[in-house]
Amino acid sequence: MNAIPTTHFEFPNQTNVYHGKVRDVYDLGDRLLMIATDRISAFDHILPKPIPFKGQVLNQIAAYFLDEVADIVPHWLLATPDPNVSYGIKCDPIKIEMVVRGYLAGHAWREYKAGKRILCGVAMPDGMKESQAFPRPIVTPATKADEGHDEDISVQEILEQGIVSKNEWEQLESYALALFDRGSAMARDKGLILVDTKYEFGFHAGKIYLIDEIHTPDSSRYYYATGYEDRLNQGEKQQQLSKEFVREWLMEHGFQGLDGQVIPEMPDEFVQEISQRYITLYEKMTGKSFEPAAGNDPLERIEKNVLAFLNTNNS
Known part of the structure; x- marks a missing residue:
């Protein structure tokens, strides 16, 4: 191949x-x-x-x-x-990623486990378990870096930096949540749960357009719906279709992208x-x-x- x-x-x-x-x-x-x-x-x-x-x-x-x-x-x-x-x-391109999270997983869970209850200016409830659903999906934007790491950013910081206007932000948020709702419904029909994902947008002829990929395993995390509740209640890892298992393998082999770490073969x-x-x-x-x-x-x-x-x- x-x-x-x-x-x-x-x-x-x-x-x-x-x-x-x-x-x-x-x-x-x-x-x-x-x-x-x-x-x-x-x-x-x-x-x-x-x-x-x-x-x-x-x-x-x-x-x-x-x-x-x-x-x-x-x-x-x-x-x-x-x-x-x-x-x-x-x-x-608009220089932010619209990250939508329906469940506490991945980066959000790592922050939560470290004691943080605010992510990108958005409050996360106390007492949650890994992979538990949020009361409603949350939008936790990140800067879109040309090189290096993307960074969490709050709506307030986005507006203060003039990345988009308030009206444009509201349109982006509305689009992102509607896309997540559609993606979640399509996933449910296939026996999957859309856990979290990111969307990217840009301007063309004065309008906001959806750009890049959506709902792929590189931009999204999916769980299998069958057995989700049992695994959640028993504190077990969810069975998932996403790139997270690659990250977990790398972490097991001593790599998290930090300075001085060598990517394992x-x-x-x-x-x-x-x-x-x-x-x-x-x-x-x-x-x-x-x-x-x-x-x-x-x-x-x-x-x-x-x-x-x-x-x-x-x-």
Whole structure:
């Protein structure tokens, strides 16, 4: 299985390329081409080994969910010319991530366990257990860092720094909660619980657009609904479909992204387990069988498909 660690293409009308943690973003003027590589990141570090089919899974899940929420908010995606590629409207990104949490897990749980009851200016009730549902979903935004760690930020700080106006914030919050509600309902239909997730937005022609991916295992945490209550009551870890198990493996091997720590080498068996978990989530969420993209050379396939698409759409 040939994984895609990175890409270095030269497409017509290309003005720039940005290599993110997972995606390589090609600037084509008023349009963007995003290639989902098989890189995987955790604790804001790219791990050494790519994960076969991960990029295809992310790209196809994101396209599936963007189509399902088009009635809630306009989004950037126009086409998927290849299983690993998305093409759409270039927006001016808003430099915050809208993190929505329905349950006490992950970063929120680690903060809570350390004694904190305020996260991003939002109060968390006393007496909660790990994986317990909040009385209602909360929005805990984070700064969107170009490099290094994203940082928690409160609504007050967002407004004081002029990142968005009060009206724009209220629109972002409304969109984020509506998207989370839709994602939660879709997850329930598939026997899953959408625990928490993040959304990113941008401006285009004076309007707020949903950008990037949504409801993927890189941006979201899912629990299996079956057995959730029993595990919660017994204080057991939830069975989940998300990237959290990768973070847990790294922590068990002495890595949390802190200065001086060395990223441990993932054995091939663990890499294949990660790949299979991504495929399982795709099939669980979409109800479709995963079909690996054809061809032995994914880079050659991507370039061929993208050039054919651009030639057709620019003619």
